[in-house]
Amino acid sequence: MRNSGSTVEEYRFEVAGACAAWTTVEPATLSLYPGDVESVSVVFRPPRDPSVPAGETPFGVRVVPTSDHAEPVVPEGRVTVAPFTEVTAELVPRGSHGVRRGAHKIAVDNRGNTPLTVGLTARSGTERARVSFDRSELTVEPGRAAFAELRVKPGKHLWRGTPVVHTFQAVVTPPAPESEEPAAPPVVLDGSYQQEAVLPRWLPRALALVCVLALILAGFWYGLLRPAVKSAAREAITPEVIASATTGTDGTGGPNGGSGGPSAAPAPTTAPGVAPTAKATPTPRPKPKPSAKPKPSAKPLPPDVPTSAQVQVRDAVGGGPSSGTALTVPSGKAFRLTDIVVQNPQGDAGSVVVTTGEGSRFLTLALENFRDSDYHFVTPIVVPAGGRVTMTVTCRKVGRPVGAPAPGRCAESLLLGGTMQSVKP
Structure with missing residues (x-):
């Protein structure tokens, strides 16, 4: 360092670059009289760490004068870090x-x-x-x-x-x-x-235990259960059961009033000194009457036909309710309603009533509670011939679909599903 000025100057040293964390200048400050020359040492102490890569690293030493009239200077250089292996x-x-x-x-x-x-x-x-x-x-x-x-x-x-x-x-x-x-x-x-062994060490013990349990169960069967079963079977074979099995009755007597079979006849009894009478002949069995021939059955009804129907009802705010009929059951038929779907795609507010005839209301819903509502019945709802499935809508507030202009009226739809069944006249 040389002070080329005319006044005493003090200099401060700062290291710039990637090596600034492990580089120092000794001394950190230096005062020089005009025309004096001094030296400072730049000391590099790179840590033995992977964060310091091997190779050349540029650096600069910023010399900052303390007086206001002098400008700082930055001499630059390069330092080479040697590689190490760990x-x-x-x-x-x-x-x-x-x-x-x-x-x-x-x-x-x-x-x-x-x-x-x-x-x-x-x-x-x-x-x-x-x-x-x-x-x-x-x-x-x-x-x-x-x-x-x-x-x-x-x-x-x-x-x-x-x-x-x-x-x-x-x-x-x-x-x-x-x-x-x-x-x-x-x-x-x-x-x-x-x-480890393929066959675990506990396997022979487990097999031995299973064999012992099998022998115990076999001894329990032959020693206790089997004799009890045979004894119960012998006690169930009574003379009444044998007689019932032989004669084909319940043991109270054969068809001829006796306890023997059809060929069993009473032994002849004779008094002393009286000649034996002739043997009694068995009474013949009555022949069964021929049963009447079955009448031909009526003509079978045609099979049920899967049927579906749909209706859409629109209603304005402030007016009376609007109705629409989805299905009218023809004569000689009956509709078995099993599935129903009610849709409120606009998000309207109001009420909807579904009926199956005059005053036969079976479903009442508030529109603000749902967008799509479906029902499935295990026991079908039977709509007789001439009945109509009708939906009535009362609109209190028209909904507004997302990303679409506001409609002018409430709009709901009804979808029915079931089978159309023929009935006897």
Whole structure:
């Protein structure tokens, strides 16, 4: 620094640029007499952190005079930050278990200031398992983490017995540095995989328990239930039941008034010294009378016809109610109403009444409570021949649809659904 002026001047130094956070000027202020020359030191202390990238970084030192008549100056320069390598890794989880394979993930953190491409290798602690990565290399940006998958697969299945533990090592190898900085050592991670048996250890015990329960149930059946069932069956076979099954009656006597079957005849009785009389012949059974022939049935009615109808009613505010008939049932028919839909698309206010005949009102709704209202009846509403399904609208306020001009009258519609059924005259 040189003071080319004619007065004593004091200068203040400020560092500008990306390196200002880790750059200082020593001393921070300097006083010079006219014609004097002094030096200050610009000291760079970049932290060993991924936030400071490797390479050239421009900077400037702003020299600010304290007097008002002098203008500040900004000499500029460049500082080169050397690269450094620092790698950490973690195996997640450290131990796994399963029947067929073990799954792990390795997280590699680049704590250096340059992008790194690390090598991934794995070696098994035993010859009974194979360990492999899903990729051989992994590129990690500064200050970031990258992940790779590692799988452990046993050589053969373990059907039953004690689980087997397979140990392995995952090795993360950083690249060789281009500068004179010493190479970073590889990161070695230890892990394990526990191979479970295909047949769980509790399966033999469960099978033994099932066999014991089956034997207990079989003993309970043969020892208690089966004898009780046989005893109840024997007690149910009484002489009355046997006689009823033999004669085809309820056990009070056969068709001839006796307890025997049709061929059973009373034994002849003779008194001493009297000649036996002739055997009594059985009374013949009466022959059943032929039943009358059924009369031919009447001609069947035609099947029900699905029927629907619709009506729209418009009504102005202040006048009387307006009505419209949706359906008139013809003679010899009956309409079975099962579905009804009432629509109020404009959002009008008022009332709507649906009738099925003279004074037969079955639905009354307030228009301001709905836009679309539908009803479905499990038990159909029957409208006889000559009946009319009518909708009556009383408009109190005309609604206004969204994004459309206001209409002049209320507008509602009615949709009916059901079947038209023929009735006997």
